[in-house]
Amino acid sequence: xxxxxxxxxxxxxxxxxxxxxxxxxxxxxxxxxxxxxxxxxxxxxxxxxxxxxxxxxxxxxxxxxxxxxxxxxxxxxxxxxxxxxxxxxxxxxxxxxxxxxxxxxxxxxxxxxxxxxxxxxxxxxxxxxxxxxxxxxxxxxxxxxxxxxxxxxxxxxxxxx
Amino acid sequence: xxxxxxxxxxxxxxxxxxxxxxxxxxxxxxxxxxxxxxxxxxxxxxxxxxxxxxxxxxxxxxxxxxxxxxxxxxxxxxxxxxxxxxxxxxxxxxxxxxxxxxxxxxxxxxxxxxxxxxxxxxxxxxxxxxxxxxxxxxxxxxxxxxxxxxxxxxxxxxxxx
Numbered sequence: 001x002x003x004x005x006x007x008x009x010x011x012x013x014x015x016x017x018x019x020x021x022x023x024x025x026x027x028x029x030x031x032x033x034x035x036x037x038x039x040x041x042x043x044x045x046x047x048x049x050x051x052x053x054x055x056x057x058x059x060x061x062x063x064x065x066x067x068x069x070x071x072x073x074x075x076x077x078x079x080x081x082x083x084x085x086x087x088x089x090x091x092x093x094x095x096x097x098x099x100x101x102x103x104x105x106x107x108x109x110x111x112x113x114x115x116x117x118x119x120x121x122x123x124x125x126x127x128x129x130x131x132x133x134x135x136x137x138x139x140x141x142x143x144x145x146x147x148x149x150x151x152x153x154x155x156x157x158x159x160x161x
Numbered sequence: 162x163x164x165x166x167x168x169x170x171x172x173x174x175x176x177x178x179x180x181x182x183x184x185x186x187x188x189x190x191x192x193x194x195x196x197x198x199x200x201x202x203x204x205x206x207x208x209x210x211x212x213x214x215x216x217x218x219x220x221x222x223x224x225x226x227x228x229x230x231x232x233x234x235x236x237x238x239x240x241x242x243x244x245x246x247x248x249x250x251x252x253x254x255x256x257x258x259x260x261x262x263x264x265x266x267x268x269x270x271x272x273x274x275x276x277x278x279x280x281x282x283x284x285x286x287x288x289x290x291x292x293x294x295x296x297x298x299x300x301x302x303x304x305x306x307x308x309x310x311x312x313x314x315x316x317x318x319x320x321x322x
Contacts (some may be wrong), residue, residue, distance in 0.1 A: 031200060
């Protein structure tokens with residue numbers, strides 16, 4: 001088990017792009033969500049993981065992540081997420097002694113960028129890189145579960161229209 | 162991934178007890194449940210597993226089960242199932258060339274017995290042992306998710322009373 005403590009920000013400009021050290025393509029699907037807990041299937045390139053995230057307490061939550069066979073991951077993503085799969089490129093950037101990630105969404109959320117820093121304690125201080133926008137930690141709209149819902153709704157409107 | 166195809170029955174009498182070949186103590190907790198899918202943490206004695214069960218199609222459903230470290234399992238069961246943990250003894254019995262299980266519930270559901278047979282196809286035929294009661298396959302009331310809810314409600318009534 002890990003404790004996930006992260007702060008999330010919008011991105012103000014494109015300066016982060018020249019600092020990227022590593023990029024991984026992620027595909028996320030939501031298997032189940034109830035009472036603030038969620039269970040997610042994720043592909044990091046070709047590596048599949050199953051993740052249980054506990055209820056949030058402030059900006060932290062318990063996280064349990066396990067590698068699973070990628071053939072299982074493909075079936076879970078295709079048949080058990082109601083097609084609500086989110087794709088993004090996760091860019092890793094070092095700044096001020098911490099690792100930042102910038103998530104660049106694809107598909108219907110293309111153009112959306114979110115920056116995150118994972119910190120060891122809730123009160124850990126860190127420098128803000130020059131490309132950082134306003135903080136959105138804890139804002140409902142920017143939680144991935146809600147982004148996935150927005151994605152599904154937008155897709156369903158497209159299908160209806 | 163496995164395909165779970167099972168039929169479930171009540172138990173008519175105690176004759177099954179003399180046929181038991183093996184008994185395992187199970188503890189089940191429901192981590193998340195949405196849109197007919199469920200994610201469960203289970204202890205088989207000291208072995209912990211995380212299981213994703215897909216939506217039912219008739220009497221079958223996809224099932225994905227993974228071993229996880231038992232220290233994680235203990236935290237998941239204690240902190241992430243809202244205390245809704247179901248305990249039962251699972252008795253294994255051979256009859257007519259098939260393996261039957263009889264689940265004997267403990268705690269607030271003590272006294273409840275359910276028999277199950279897992280079969281390779283939906284139309285596999287099997288002999289009924291002399292202790293078998295009426296079939297309850299597909300009956301909402303006897304689904305474990307609903308048994309867990311009933312358990313939680315009964316416990317909450319006890320606390321209120």
